[in-house]
Structures are given as C-alpha cells and as structure tokens.
Amino acid sequence: MLTAKDAHNAAPSALGYQHQTWWALLELLRLGDTRPDAAISLELFDDVAWDENGTPTQLLQIKHHLKGQRALTDASADLWSTLQVWMDTASPADPEGPQLLLVTTQMAAADSAVAALRSDARDEDYALHGLVMAAMDLVAVGTQRARDDFLALGPADQQAFISRIYVLDGSPRIDDVPRLVRSQLHWALPHGHEDDYLAMVWRWWDEQALAMLRNGQRSVDVGAAHAAVAGIRDKFTRSMLPTSIELDDVDSHAVAEEHAGHPFVEQMNWVGYPPRNLQSAIVDYYRAFTQIVHWLDNAYLSPDELAKFQRELFETWACEFEWMEQELAPGADDATKQRAGAKLLRELLVTSGPFLNQRCHEAFINRGQHHILADEGRIGWHVDFAERHDRLLLQP
Structure with missing residues (x-):
C-alpha cells in the first residue's frame, strides 16, 4: 500500500x-x-x-x-x-x-x-x-x-x-x-486565441512524448515539430475551426452513463439502434456539444453560422423523413417503423454533408449535431417521434 x-x-x-x-x-x-x-x-x-x-x-x-x-x-x-x-x-x-x-x-x-x-x-x-x-x-x-x-x-x-x-x-x-515555451512560440500565437493554441501545442507534445516513452516512436525531428506547430496555427485562420475535443479525451463509458436518459438517446432506443452504435452516438453528441459551446464562447463561431448549419441539417432530414413516411404502408406495425427509423438514422449519419459553413469537415460534428437537434425534439427517427417526444417531456 x-x-x-x-x-x-x-x-x-x-x-x-x-x-x-x-x-x-x-x-x-x-x-x-x-x-x-x-x-x-x-x-x-x-x-x-x-x-x-x-x-x-x-x-x-x-x-x-x-x-x-x-x-x-x-x-x-x-x-x-x-x-x-x-x-x-x-x-x-x-x-x-x-x-x-x-x-x-x-x-x-x-x-x-x-x-x-x-x-x-x-x-x-x-x-x-x-x-x-x-x-x-x-x-x-x-x-x-x-x-x-x-x-x-x-x-x-x-x-x-x-x-x-x-x-x-x-x-x-x-x-x-x-x-518560456510561450515565448518561443510568440511568432505563431493567434491573436485573441493564444491559450487555446498553446493548449493544442502541449497536447501534441504530450502525444509525442508518450509515444517516445512507450518506445513506439524513436524521436521527433525539427522539421516535424515546425510543421506541427505551424499546422496547429493554421487551424486558427478564419477559414478553419480548431478542434480541441479529441476522441481520446472522452471516457465513453462515463459519458454514455451520464447521458443515458437524454431524449436523443430515447430517440435511438425507439428505433432499436444497436448498443455499440448507440454508445458511439452518445460520444459524438458529447464531443459536438462541448466543441460547439467552446467555439461559441471563444467567438470562433457565430450564432448565425450555427443556426444556418442547423437549418441545412434540418432540411436534409425533413426530405429524407418524408420519403420514409411515404414508403411506410398504412397501418405498419412498430417493428416495421423501427427498421425504417433505424435505416433513416444510419443513412443520415454516414452522409458527408452539409458541413459547418465549409469551415469544419469533422464527421463527429455533423453526426453530433443531428443528435443535438434530436435531443431538442426538432428532428427524429421513428415516424411517431414528435408525439413520443412530447410525452417524454411530460414525464416526471
């Protein structure tokens, strides 16, 4: 001990x-x-x-x-x-x-x-x-x-x-x-976002150090270091959104447990989404929600840009949802509705766009934003999701 x-x-x-x-x-x-x-x-x-x-x-x-x-x-x-x-x-x-x-x-x-x-x-x-x-x-x-x-x-x-x-x-x-590290990087510090930039440099270095200490990586050469710090700097240009919420930072089991009762999780349960995919979706929700809040708080992203992205996602979903409704036979049983909803969800989550104003092509943002909208009841997968979501909100 x-x-x-x-x-x-x-x-x-x-x-x-x-x-x-x-x-x-x-x-x-x-x-x-x-x-x-x-x-x-x-x-x-x-x-x-x-x-x-x-x-x-x-x-x-x-x-x-x-x-x-x-x-x-x-x-x-x-x-x-x-x-x-x-x-x-x-x-x-x-x-x-x-x-x-x-x-x-x-x-x-x-x-x-x-x-x-x-x-x-x-x-x-x-x-x-x-x-x-x-x-x-x-x-x-x-x-x-x-x-x-x-x-x-x-x-x-x-x-x-x-x-x-x-x-x-x-x-x-x-x-x-x-x-002293900050002083050495003074040439690269993005105005107004210095702390975020340095945090990403330290994250990069921690990954390199861990790889060296585990004997999986022999060394870091000067050229690779220069490319890394410059590449991180490039993420802070107006044309890019810097990603700071990495998958390795997330305890997937803890996040899944914490969000188990959320409406977006119930939405996936209504269509019988498989457990492994369900856990991955919860991680996407958490990463996207946390990342977007960070972007908004630090003025990387404007509310108008986010609203436009959400409208584009909604319109794409609405068109696909309408096709699903038309393809369901009148009086379809719930098992058939579940399969149709699961198919809709799967197809939308593997679709590459729309992107966040072309400034972020991270797939987890697209997937996670779908779940954010589902959590708010604005979109859903089961054909009867709106009625079910309303009942869910009325539960004590």
Missing part, C-alpha cells in the same frame, strides 16, 4: 520526470532553428538527447530541484550519478563522443569543479583536478562506485571525458517552462 510518506517521497521524482519531458519541448523550440537536420528523443540515449541520422550528438541529464535546496557541489549525488550514467553508456574515453550536458536547476557552488565546467567560465584543468580530489576524498557510500570508476579511467581518459562535459546550472524550474 502507498503510504502518505511514500507519496510525498515520490512527488519530487514525478516532478522531475515531468520537467524532463517539458524541457525536451523547450529544447526543440529553442534550438531547432540551429539544428534543421536534428531530432530530439526522450529516454533513448539519455534523459533527453539530440541526434542526427540516428547518431547522438548531445546527451542531456535533466535535474530538477525545489527552490531553496542547496547548491550543486563536487560532492553532490546528482553530479556523481550523472557521471556514472555517462561512464556506463557514453564511452567516456572517446574525445569525439557526444557532448554531455548536466542541466540543473541548482546553482554550482563558487570555486567548485562543476562551476569550472560552465560554458562561460570554463577551466577544464581546474575541473579535472577538483573532481579527482573529490573522488579520492569523499566517503559517501552512494557515490562510491561512480568515484571509483572515475578514478579508474586514468588521466588521459579523464581529460577526454571532462572535455565533453558542460554544466548548465540555474536552469528554469518546471513552473517557468510553459512561459
């Missing part, structure tokens, strides 16, 4: 993993223009890594600490655990190997060896001497193996190893990363 203490101890680790994932997006946006042929990965070569044609060129160890925690020193566990990772995986004796970056929210202690590995105040001889002395003098059990392995490299290999290491201390904490 997870105790309160366990949960508290796990929180910094969870925060660290999240920071690592977010930092990778910031890296991609910040440095992508300077590396057009590169790609970035998560947990492939290192926490975060840059590569070109599958060969790593830069490995990043990402360390996140809460405010107020002590400085990074030559004795820090973060330092020696990072060196251990690189000694195990990054061929430390190879002077031509990938650049090794320790990215930490801590500040390197003044006059320390790690401070001498900063880009702006670099002194590799001083750093090497300081790390050798720390490796020999420290007694902490947790860093013993790393210190022994470092000393075992010998002077020449230690020098080659140190020449590839850079410390990026005082890096932004996780709370600062969204602001």
